Amino acid sequence: MHLIPYASQWIDQSDIDAVTGILRSPFLTQGPTVAAFEAALNDITGTSHSIAVSSGTAALHLACAALELGEGDVGIVSPVSFSATANCLRYCGAEVRFADVDPVTGLMDPQSLASIIGDVAKEARQGVVIPVSLAGRVAPLGEISKIARNHGFYIIEDAAQSLGAFGQDAQGRFESASCKYSDLATFSFHPVKHICAGEGGAVLTNEAKWADRVGLLRSHGIVRPWVGSDKDPINEPPWYYEQVELGWNYRMTDIQCALGLSQLKRQEFFYERRQALAERYRQHFKRSPFNQCFGMTPHHPGHAYHLFVIHFKDGYSRDDAHVFLKSHGVLTQVHHVPIYKHPYYVNRYGEQALPGAEAYFKNCLSIPLFPKMTFSEQDKVIAVIESYCKQKLNHARTAVSV
Ligand SMILES: Cc1ncc(COP(=O)(O)O)c(C=O)c1O
Structure with missing residues (x-):
């Protein structure tokens, strides 16, 4: 049976050529392609500094480390996310608090943030808020930043x-x-993300001071104090390096950056494909029988559709749908188990159940959406979901008439 994944990369010959070009070049890592990839990320986001790193998790860790977060500090995070969003604080010794999310979009709810930040500020030496732009939809950053800034908290998106x-x-x-x-x-x-590099990540900022710290900590906290200077080459030789801080090896290789750079060239095309596929889903799902069984996250023009999330209505089981779809070759996933439910966080902070996060998590299911998915694959997904809905509705009707 042909399995349709919920997400997948799209590698073409230009990507393969870009990577093999690096394999034939002198620099597999720490070469010029890293800077070229970073410049391309600045172009696409409008930021002045990008630092390419080995993963999204490393990027979050470095962002927290650059802010010098540590013991006595607290980060307020969105619980509907991959656990790296909170783990980055724990790597630094900082504590984690969770603000609730909007039950429909899963994005951090500014009101919930406002209701807890005052108490968190009292206990924290320094604070940071980490909202997640979930599933390709930008968090309400303007409102969040106003609240965070009023309490002297940093913000990492x-x-x-x-x-x-x-x-x-x-x-x-x-x-x-x-x-x-x-x-x-x-x-x-x-x-599974919008562009792929195998593994990889980046930290972006408009502040040179954060960029310098991320760059330093990405590579062991080592500096070469005399490179590029006009110091005496005998007493202050250019080969000299010294470690001034405790950093990590979180570098992204030139091999990965070449793939990332090549993928970035098709990013707009990928974006358009995602939009076209999402629009097709939306047109089908606003009709019966789909709309009787589930709803969709409301459309927003800036939604990049990293995921297409449907929300089952009361009386329908998301888990049952997941199993049915899988048995018909359609793979789905749940994004995400609220972070506070993971045993590590329960052991540390006790049981929690935030109403918005619980409501979002209970019924959400990410169905296949990725640029390489063909319309005929998508038609199959739609047909399988339709047969699931019809079966459930018939079952409900039969139950009522008996
Ligand atoms: C919201 C979010 N944050 C952080 C990460 C971590 O990224 P990576 O897997 O590149 O370490 C992910 C990846 O799944 C994610 O979805």
């Missing part, structure tokens, strides 16, 4: 899922990860 997405404010549109409303933003280039 976790944009792992939102390359190409945009939000809207009084001035018009602003790009996800543009750092208009955040100190730093982070991307992931895992194969």
